[in-house]
Amino acid sequence: MDIVIDPASETPIYRQIYEQLSAEIMRGELRSGDCLPPIRMVATELRISVITVKKAWEALEHAGFIYTQAGRGCFVADVPETQRGDKRAALVIERLQKELDYCRSLGLSKEEILALVARSFAEN
Amino acid sequence: MDIVIDPASETPIYRQIYEQLSAEIMRGELRSGDCLPPIRMVATELRISVITVKKAWEALEHAGFIYTQAGRGCFVADVPETQRGDKRAALVIERLQKELDYCRSLGLSKEEILALVARSFAEN
Amino acid sequence: MDIVIDPASETPIYRQIYEQLSAEIMRGELRSGDCLPPIRMVATELRISVITVKKAWEALEHAGFIYTQAGRGCFVADVPETQRGDKRAALVIERLQKELDYCRSLGLSKEEILALVARSFAEN
Amino acid sequence: MDIVIDPASETPIYRQIYEQLSAEIMRGELRSGDCLPPIRMVATELRISVITVKKAWEALEHAGFIYTQAGRGCFVADVPETQRGDKRAALVIERLQKELDYCRSLGLSKEEILALVARSFAEN
DNA sequence: GTGGTCTAGACCACT
DNA sequence: GTGGTCTAGACCACG
Numbered sequence: 439m440d441i442v443i444d445p446a447s448e449t450p451i452y453r454q455i456y457e458q459l460s461a462e463i464m465r466g467e468l469r470s471g472d473c474l475p476p477i478r479m480v481a482t483e484l485r486i487s488v489i490t491v492k493k494a495w496e497a498l499e500h501a502g503f504i505y506t507q508a509g510r511g512c513f514v515a516d517v518p519e520t521q522r523g524d525k526r527a528a529l530v531i532e533r534l535q536k537e538l539d540y541c542r543s544l545g546l547s548k549e550e551i552l553a554l555v556a557r558s559f560a561e562n
Numbered sequence: 563m564d565i566v567i568d569p570a571s572e573t574p575i576y577r578q579i580y581e582q583l584s585a586e587i588m589r590g591e592l593r594s595g596d597c598l599p600p601i602r603m604v605a606t607e608l609r610i611s612v613i614t615v616k617k618a619w620e621a622l623e624h625a626g627f628i629y630t631q632a633g634r635g636c637f638v639a640d641v642p643e644t645q646r647g648d649k650r651a652a653l654v655i656e657r658l659q660k661e662l663d664y665c666r667s668l669g670l671s672k673e674e675i676l677a678l679v680a681r682s683f684a685e686n
Numbered sequence: 687m688d689i690v691i692d693p694a695s696e697t698p699i700y701r702q703i704y705e706q707l708s709a710e711i712m713r714g715e716l717r718s719g720d721c722l723p724p725i726r727m728v729a730t731e732l733r734i735s736v737i738t739v740k741k742a743w744e745a746l747e748h749a750g751f752i753y754t755q756a757g758r759g760c761f762v763a764d765v766p767e768t769q770r771g772d773k774r775a776a777l778v779i780e781r782l783q784k785e786l787d788y789c790r791s792l793g794l795s796k797e798e799i800l801a802l803v804a805r806s807f808a809e810n
Numbered sequence: 811m812d813i814v815i816d817p818a819s820e821t822p823i824y825r826q827i828y829e830q831l832s833a834e835i836m837r838g839e840l841r842s843g844d845c846l847p848p849i850r851m852v853a854t855e856l857r858i859s860v861i862t863v864k865k866a867w868e869a870l871e872h873a874g875f876i877y878t879q880a881g882r883g884c885f886v887a888d889v890p891e892t893q894r895g896d897k898r899a900a901l902v903i904e905r906l907q908k909e910l911d912y913c914r915s916l917g918l919s920k921e922e923i924l925a926l927v928a929r930s931f932a933e934n
Numbered sequence: 935g936t937g938g939t940c941t942a943g944a945c946c947a948c949t
Numbered sequence: 950g951t952g953g954t955c956t957a958g959a960c961c962a963c964g
Contacts, residue, residue: 633948786930881963
């Protein structure tokens with residue numbers, strides 16, 4: 439469970455956590471039933487407020503990625519393989535679509551964008 | 563000079579205006595020297611506060627897209643053709659790159675992303 | 687009577703005119719009794735509003751540099767040689783003093799400032 | 811962090827604040843990483859509107875003197891020692907040069923100006 | 935608690 | 950008429 443925080447980023451910290459954990463769950467790195475570390479511990483390690491971690495956890499629970507058992511902790515929920523594709527799509531497609539539309543509004547051509555995509559996948 | 567506001571959007575109104583106008587300037591629809599309509603008029607037409615329009619204008623001036631002559635009005639600045647490409651790139655590539663990286667981190671394949679791009683350009 | 691306007695400058699146009707004309711009078715280039723050109727003519731030549739020229743003229747009259755004869759025009763006032771020094775001082779010393787204080791507040795040393803002064807006089 | 815407001819001054823309040831704080835940062839009195847007091851507190855102490863303070867803060871951030879972390883506060887940015895000289899110069903030299911040129915155009919001699927400089931540094 | 939956004943409305947300087 | 954500044958006061962997102 440790696441989480442990297444960029445305090446200078448425009449995206450709020452709790453959202454950075456949410457995006458990274460949800461991605462790990464969908465990639466299968468965190469498996470159904472796995473227990474998440476206590477929020478106080480995460481907060482200490484990341485040097486951020488407990489409230490912020492709590493907010494990220496809530497977002498994850500709300501989206502169905504984790505569930506809470508009062509007094510015991512938080513666990514990774516069971517996301518059936520078939521649903522993962524849908525979730526991924528729901529998470530990302532709208533955002534990407536917006537970004538692409540913005541690119542087009544600036545006059546970027548389809549070719550230019552395709553080149554960027556290719557580069558992104560070539561990098562690693 | 564078309565501006566469309568979405569009050570429900572997460573991105574602040576003044577930023578929506580900024581993005582649309584900067585895009586129009588970079589596409590060359592608004593030409594160097596063109597006089598922008600008075601902020602009060604824009605405010606009335608868009609049914610928003612003068613101050614919100616002013617904030618957008620300030621952002622545009624700050625970014626070098628327009629310049630102000632107190633008492634006379636605001637004018638489109640001279641953005642050399644060669645710089646336009648750079649500005650567009652600087653504005654958009656970083657954002658798009660981030661989005662693409664996030665898509666990949668969710669496990670989206672290159673093919674899935676290319677399909678989204680194709681769809682975006684097919685729509686209109 | 688040369689006047690050069692910089693529309694992009696922060697100092698208002700009427701003040702640019704005021705400063706240049708008052709300087710010309712104090713240097714003796716415009717002499718006591720000389721008739722100034724009609725404001726409409728000045729406005730046309732400088733491509734600015736008549737109102738702006740009027741404002742500059744009023745400022746000059748208020749400061750005692752020119753006087754108006756209704757229906758005939760505006761004339762350079764009689765500024766005795768002895769008074770010129772005082773007027774110059776009054777005009778400029780306060781402003782320069784402020785500027786120097788600001789330089790000091792930024793930590794500029796006396797030597798650095800003296801170097802700037804020397805350079806200013808060395809240029810032409 | 812001393813700020814003194816002169817409500818009677820021609821220079822806008824937010825600019826007075828900007829100039830004083832930027833000077834303190836460049837002199838090294840406010841150090842990189844230092845947390846600025848909350849804008850509402852500053853507003854209360856100076857008996858001005860929060861918005862006016864915010865405007866000053868925005869100008870400082872825009873110029874790279876401070877950075878903001880929403881929800882946490884504003885912090886003094888890291889201005890490398892080497893850049894400080896440049897920033898100071900860029901800020902002040904142009905203004906001082908203009909002022910000196912104006913003095914010369916009024917016929918002030920180099921000696922007179924040097925005397926003013928000497929006096930400015932003799933005062934305190 | 936912090937800053938970010940938006941509102942309505944006033945007054946001033948400049949053209 | 951234009952933009953520039955300042956006001957008071959509200960609501961939201963973030964930590």
